Amino acid sequence: MRPTTQPRPGDGPPVLVTSRPLDEYCACFGLTRAALGRLPGPVLDCPGGAAALAAEARALGCEVVAADPGYALGPHRLAALAADGRATMAAAIHRDPRRHLPADRRRPEKYLRSWDRARGLFTADATAHPDRYVAAALPRLPFADGTFALTLSSYLLFAYPAVFGPAEQLRALRELVRVTAPDGEVRVLPLHDERGRHCPHLTELRAALRHHRIASRVLRTGPTTRVLTLRPARPPRPGTYRPAARSERTAPR
Ligand SMILES: C[S@@+](CC[C@H](N)C(=O)[O-])C[C@H]1O[C@@H](n2cnc3c(N)ncnc32)[C@H](O)[C@@H]1O
Numbered sequence: 001m002r003p004t005t006q007p008r009p010g011d012g013p014p015v016l017v018t019s020r021p022l023d024e025y026c027a028c029f030g031l032t033r034a035a036l037g038r039l040p041g042p043v044l045d046c047p048g049g050a051a052a053l054a055a056e057a058r059a060l061g062c063e064v065v066a067a068d069p070g071y072a073l074g075p076h077r078l079a080a081l082a083a084d085g086r087a088t089m090a091a092a093i094h095r096d097p098r099r100h101l102p103a104d105r106r107r108p109e110k111y112l113r114s115w116d117r118a119r120g121l122f123t124a125d126a127t128a129h130p131d132r133y134v135a136a137a138l139p140r141l142p143f144a145d146g147t148f149a150l151t152l153s154s155y156l157l158f159a160y161p162a163v164f165g166p167a168e169q170l171r172a173l174r175e176l177v178r179v180t181a182p183d184g185e186v187r188v189l190p191l192h193d194e195r196g197r198h199c200p201h202l203t204e205l206r207a208a209l210r211h212h213r214i215a216s217r218v219l220r221t222g223p224t225t226r227v228l229t230l231r232p233a234r235p236p237r238p239g240t241y242r243p244a245a246r247s248e249r250t251a252p253r
Pocket of ligand 1: 016017046051069
């Protein structure tokens with residue numbers, strides 16, 4: 001994935017805008033429609049882009065709030081950027097289908113049509129319910145502590161290391177945990193950049209998260225898909241003391 005626009009204040013978002021449907025979210029995040037329907041509180045999708053999660057999950061009884069700086073542009077302009085994003089992805093799939101086509105998909109055209117459908121659902125839903133699409137940019141979100149039962153973040157924090165370096169990633173991950181309920185969970189993917197290179201400092205980042213009392217795990221949800229899950233670490237039992245590990249003391253803040 002390559003950015004379709006460069007960072008230019010006031011001229012749209014700096015990274016590719018995409019429009020994944022609910023089923024693709026479920027497949028990559030290791031979720032099911034039933035699990036979404038059973039959640040005890042709302043879901044945050046950040047970045048939401050022109051994805052259809054918010055529009056489609058409502059039929060399951062699941063309330064989704066999407067956050068993305070691109071929402072300041074309005075649904076139609078963002079959808080136009082997502083159409084550009086679709087064209088960029090079509091070219092990338094054509095060049096290297098093994099890297100860009102999800103492992104469970106065989107037919108690029110059918111896959112990209114699912115993005116077109118999602119883009120249409122997004123445009124209609126964001127036009128009808130603008131309050132569910134909040135213009136906001138990580139690492140600062142305008143939500144109270146513990147608002148969401150589940151927070152999902154796809155194709156941003158590790159996909160664009162030129163935009164989010166290690167310190168910005170840590171700040172953004174901590175913010176995603178802040179807005180998530182103490183018994184909720186944050187899920188982030190992918191753990192590689194737009195060229196497929198795995199995040200080289202994931203171990204240090206996880207140590208830094210531990211230092212901030214955030215427990216992390218790497219979940220495998222598909223043949224090539226890894227998801228970082230985050231939860232507030234349980235407070236230590238009274239009377240116990242755990243000195244910080246060396247890696248935690250030297251990790252980026
Ligand atoms: C590749 S899209 C992912 C959209 C959606 N999650 C999906 O999978 O289809 C990346 C999105 O990140 C948004 N973005 C860029 N900078 C951001 C930031 N600082 N905070 C939140 N979102 C940001 C862009 O506007 C874009 O819509």
